[in-house]
Amino acid sequence: MRIRSWTASCLAASLVVGLAACSSTSSTATNPVVGSTTSAAAGSQAPAAGSSAPAGSTSAGGASSSSSAAPVVTSSGTLVVDTAFQLKTVDPGRMFEPTGLLIDHAMYSTLLTFTGDDVKKPVPDLAESYSASADGKVYTFKLRKDAVFSDGTPVTSADVVFSLNRVANLKGNPSFLMAGITVTAPDASTVVLTSATPNPAIPFIVPNSALGILNSKAVKAAGGSDAVGADSADKAETALNTKSQGSGQYILDSYSTTTQVKLTANPKYWGTKPKYETIIVRNVQANVQKLNVIKGQSQIAVDLSPAQADGLGSSVQTISGASPNVFFLFTNNSATVSKVTSNPDFQEAVRYGVDYDSLVNLAGSGAVQANGIIPTMFLGSLAAGTGIKRDVARAKAALAKSGITDPTVTLSYPSDIQVNGLNFGDLAARVQANLKDVGITVKLAPASVQTALDTYRGGKEEMGLWEWGPDYPDPGDYLNFLPGQVVGKRANWLAGQSPALEALGTKAGATIDDATRVTQYTEIQKMMNQAGPIMPLIQPAQIIVAATSVKNVKANALWLVNLSELG
């Protein structure tokens, strides 16, 4: 009797809780599915230009989800994109994180842009045309007349000057894009960018979302400044995180760095209207992204690893290709830091001791060997199959020639981050195993990224395993790997240590003609593959999974997916 009454009480209490909890099921489970219901995308996309690497294939098919529940979050004209947020702000002048680039590209038009996955050819956006001076120092952009901001104000050259000067003077993450560049406006529809030194990368730099053009009047009214001292005087960030002031296809509806950013179509957009009325970009872990997209709770997932994207089902399409991120290994070139790793013969032993194919296999389908330091989809990249191949005999011979016996070196890497779903620790362990075959003992030294960054940037790591993501899709960005440059210095590969290579780098940095640049950058990478402390390893896979109803999904090296182009 007592048991019965207690059991009854417990069940009643549980029932009350359960009923209360489930009271809203019906109200949220019956929302309609996102607009289009067309069939799966078929075929394959064109491989990335200039590369024979499999840099972009689209597939649909496989087993379907076991769940029969209807999608529950989308309504007609709404697209939900899941990504693990790397977002601090959507103020273009302060933003330089992947999620910010994705979102700002939809809200802010730029002088030039890229279409689809082609980042080799800048095309007009706010500038209908541009010309470069013969010396590569002066770029003149002619603005189109019909472009307006989301409040209907025409876009003028004054807005461009304000926006670009603001980026420079805020001294934030993207300020380096404007280093050495001055902006002037001879008339209302002409903008001139003048570089102190020849800068063929300018047409590839200006499409960056950080250089999105702002409505200068509105931003000034919100406390914005483009003057010297803007780093402390500009107060417009909060306003720009509340209301966008761009001329792109979308405007900001709501913003959070931890939950979601909601964009709605810009009714005043001057070009082709976007398909989706609303785009919601949500902060979701990669493993949950997979379930969401299968379940129909989201239409695009951008952070899946090859393993997670395997066998996703016919309800989704998978766009798989090489990421523009490059994993590389370096051996410290300073004898003070390490007498072992600074030895050129030891460096050759490492270069030929690494099994690049096994690293590609580890990274999964879509990953490719980094033949040179420039990613396969950029101008000047080396052709597939021309990278270093493992040669254990050559590596052992080089080690013997170095005079170093049974070397033990420490390999540092960040252990708490992933890039394209790939752990540094897994790669480091594979490198350790590879080099053991050559006779090199590698001690792994994992550290949190913030700790490891300090030693890496300070040039203190004996050996390091790191990754470089492109700042802009131009080979000039990879001159940072040369002696005396940003990454070169981290390996203590200092100016003057490789004069021929440095001279060629300086020349390539000032060359305008694309054909000549291809030749120069090809030569630079071949020289880096012959000698030096930096060894490019792989480009991991970039996987984008989308519902089959979403068309024209292409991976872009700069902003991941062009939300405005989706059909």
Next chain:
Amino acid sequence: MSSAEKRTTTTTAAVPVSRKRARHGDLWKFLGKRLGIGVLLVFGVMLVSFLLTQRVPGDPAAANLGQQAIEDPAAVAAFRAKYGLDKPLPVQFLTYVWNVLHGDLGLSQQSHRPVSTDLAEYVPATFELAIFAIVLSLLIGVTFGVLAAVTRDRWPDQVLRVVSLGGVSMPTFWIALMAFYLLFFKWGILPGGGRLDPTQTPPDHITGMYTVDALLHGQWSLFGSALYHLVLPGLVLATYTIGLLLRFTRASVLEILGNDYVRAARAKGLPERVVVMRHVLRPALVSIITVAGVAFGSLLSGAVLVESIFSWPGLGAYAYLSAINLDLPAIMGVSLVVAVVYIGLNLLVDVLYGVIDPRIRLS
């Protein structure tokens, strides 16, 4: 009544009043003392947190500036000046304390907003989740704990002991992943994550707890959705505390059931329900409240994994992001909130002891 009798009556009536006043005075003295200790503890937490964050190897500028910006001395200097990192450590700490006293917790390096604004957004989200979880835990844990005790060594007790052991033994992240897979992905009966459907607009901010705010605004559909989204993370978060409270309740009730006064109550012929509710459960509540208080504190500060898996934008997720970004003002802000919550809860538990057990109040 004679005058002498009147005097006696007046005197005896006056004694309880003065005792009551004295007791009230003691209570205020007790609360004042506890509050004073609490303030000292909060200061201590601030100092220790500050010193520890300074000892962490790593540079906030390096953590927050990009590959190229970190090479630009002007950008690094601007960053350090903006966040006060260019000042000596003692000055940084004293400035921080002074600012905290004026309600300014600094500027977050990860969100570029005042930490107080961030906390105002994230703390209510965690509070909502933790309150839901603790209510669920108390409801289920105490009810079934009593049931297990009164059915000692019979099948309900055996089953509940296994269940409670499972609750306290299984790792929360595993339960979260399994619950997510089964209840959301496989069976589709609960939503996968977030506080609302993506297309819904949160209610206007009053408390920051969506269920409460939706109710206050009379937005029933939004309330339903907020509650619906609360169920899965709330259940997962409550699993451990349900197991814990069930075990504690069972043990406490069993201990009290063996007392003479319980046997006396039964001998008087009182119904078992009355015996348990009046004479057993009330004294057992003292230890249950202690455990519940500590459990609530841990729910607030330990929801990192659950919040991460269920995309719940709470204090745990904020703390995690702060840590990986070396966002020192945010780390300090989170530490402060957790310290205040723990101290506040302990104080509340102490006061509740007195409410439940008059002997404690008198002593």
